[in-house]
Amino acid sequence: MTGAPTSSPTGPRPEDTRPAPARTLDVGRLAQADRVARRREEGTGAGDGTVSQRNPYRPTMKRTWFLATKEYRAYFLREGAAVVVGLFVLNLMLGMVSIAAGLDSWTWWVDLQRNPFVLVLNVLALAAAVLHTVSWDQLTPSIIKVQRGTRFLADGWIIAQQVLLLVIFAAVMVAWLGGAWS
Amino acid sequence: MAHSEAGGVMTVEVQRYRPDVDDTPRLVSYEVPWTQDTSVLDALNYIKDELDSSITFRWSCRMAICGSCGFMLNGEPKLGCEQFLRTYAPGPLRIEPLANHAVERDLVVDLEPFMTKLAAVEPYLHPDPTGTPEPGNLQTPEQMTRYGQFAACINCMLCYAACPQVGLATDFLGPAAITAAVRYNKDSRDFGNAQRLPLLDQEDGLWPCTFVGACSTACPKGVDPAAAIQQAKFAATMDWATEFVMPHHGAPGAKDGGHA
Numbered sequence: 001m002t003g004a005p006t007s008s009p010t011g012p013r014p015e016d017t018r019p020a021p022a023r024t025l026d027v028g029r030l031a032q033a034d035r036v037a038r039r040r041e042e043g044t045g046a047g048d049g050t051v052s053q054r055n056p057y058r059p060t061m062k063r064t065w066f067l068a069t070k071e072y073r074a075y076f077l078r079e080g081a082a083v084v085v086g087l088f089v090l091n092l093m094l095g096m097v098s099i100a101a102g103l104d105s106w107t108w109w110v111d112l113q114r115n116p117f118v119l120v121l122n123v124l125a126l127a128a129a130v131l132h133t134v135s136w137d138q139l140t141p142s143i144i145k146v147q148r149g150t151r152f153l154a155d156g157w158i159i160a161q162q163v164l165l166l167v168i169f170a171a172v173m174v175a176w177l178g179g180a181w182s
Numbered sequence: 183m184a185h186s187e188a189g190g191v192m193t194v195e196v197q198r199y200r201p202d203v204d205d206t207p208r209l210v211s212y213e214v215p216w217t218q219d220t221s222v223l224d225a226l227n228y229i230k231d232e233l234d235s236s237i238t239f240r241w242s243c244r245m246a247i248c249g250s251c252g253f254m255l256n257g258e259p260k261l262g263c264e265q266f267l268r269t270y271a272p273g274p275l276r277i278e279p280l281a282n283h284a285v286e287r288d289l290v291v292d293l294e295p296f297m298t299k300l301a302a303v304e305p306y307l308h309p310d311p312t313g314t315p316e317p318g319n320l321q322t323p324e325q326m327t328r329y330g331q332f333a334a335c336i337n338c339m340l341c342y343a344a345c346p347q348v349g350l351a352t353d354f355l356g357p358a359a360i361t362a363a364v365r366y367n368k369d370s371r372d373f374g375n376a377q378r379l380p381l382l383d384q385e386d387g388l389w390p391c392t393f394v395g396a397c398s399t400a401c402p403k404g405v406d407p408a409a410a411i412q413q414a415k416f417a418a419t420m421d422w423a424t425e426f427v428m429p430h431h432g433a434p435g436a437k438d439g440g441h442a
Contacts, residue, residue, distance in 0.1 A: 053201060053202050054286065055201035055202065056201065056284035056285060056286050056292055057199050057201070057206065057207055057284065057285040058284045058285075059281065059282075059283075059285065061282075061346070061349045065346055065349070066346070068257065069396070071394060071395060071396045071399060072346060072394065075392070075394040075395070075396075079392075139393065139395075139412075142398075142406065142408060142409035142412055142413075143409065143412040143413055143416060145409075145413070147324070147328065149324055149327075150323045150324055150326075150327045151327070152327075
C-alpha cells in the first residue's frame, strides 16, 4: 500500500489563533459558521484561510471527450450530421441560383451532380436526414407529455403521431408536386 | 486474479489525492475480497477499515436514497451503494471522484457550486400571493402526477458528472437544479414560476443544454432530467412568444415581464 500520507500536518497549526471552542454550548460552532459565511461573502470561499488547507484539484476535460461514451458519440454524430445537411442545402441553393442564371449554368449544375463527391454528399445527406428523423422521434416523447389521470400517454403513441404527421405531409407534398391540384 | 461465481479477490483502483501533498491525483490499487453481495461502497469501507484508513469518501445511507456516495466507476457515474463488485468481475474496477467537479481529497468533491445552483432556483413552495391555501394545502393524485417523477431527485450529482456541458460551461445551471425548478413549477400548490423563469431563461440557465441525454441515463432514480430541461425550454419559449401577444401577461405597468 502506497497511499499513506507521510507529511500531513498533525500538530497544532502555528497560524491558528482562534480561541478554544466553547465546550458547553454551540456558540463556538455558530461563530465558526459566521466566519465561514463572512468569508464566502468576501469571496475567499468557505474553508479557506486558517481553518483548513484546501487545495482542490480541478480536472480538465480531454479534447477527445466526445469519444468517451456511447452517448457522447451518438450526440456528436447527431451534431456532425448537421454539417452534411448544411452542405447539401448549399448545393441545393447553388442549383436554384443556376436556374435563375440561365440554361448554361443550369446544365453545368446538373453535370455537377454527377461528380462522385456530390453523389457521396447526397448519400451522406440522406443518411443524416434519416438519423435526424429517427432521433427526433426518439426524443420527442420526453418533451410532449399527455397526461391521462395519474398516467402519461405511452411513448409509442407520441411517436406514432409524429410518424402519422410525417406520412400525411409527405403524401400532400407528393400529390402537390405530382400536379393533383393543377 | 482469483474469482469464481461466488466471489473472489478483485483489484480495485482508487483515485487518491491529498491536497496538502499532491499536485495531481494518482491511482492506487487495493486487493479487495468480494462475494455476491459486496457493493462498491462495501469495498471502499473494507479498504478504509482493513488496508488504508486515510482513504476519504462520502457515504451515509447504503440504500440509494441519501445521494452521498456518487463515484465514477470505470468512467461511469454511479452510486457506490447501488453497484456490486460482481458486475465488474473479474476486475479491475476503477473508482474515481465524480467528473466535472473540483476534487477536495481522494473521492470527495466540492459540493458548493452545485448547492449554490440548487438554492438559486428556489426549490420550495411559493404560496399563492393572493390568498391563504386551504388547510392542508391539498392536491389530487392527478396534480401530483404532473411533477411526481421529477420529485424523486436525491441530489446525488451523478447527472452533473455525466453532462459534458457542465464540464465545458461550468456556470451552466445543470440538470438537477433545472429539474428541481421544473418540479416546483409543475406543482399545483406553487406560485413561484415567475421568480424562477428569469433564472432559467438566461445564457447560463437552461440554454447550455444540448440534449446529450447522458443525465437521464446516469440518474439512479429514474428522474429523467433531460426531459425536464426540454420541457422547461418549451415553457420558456412559450413565455417569450406570449410576450408578443400579451405583454407582461396582461398586467398593466408590471415590470420584468410581469414577474412581480
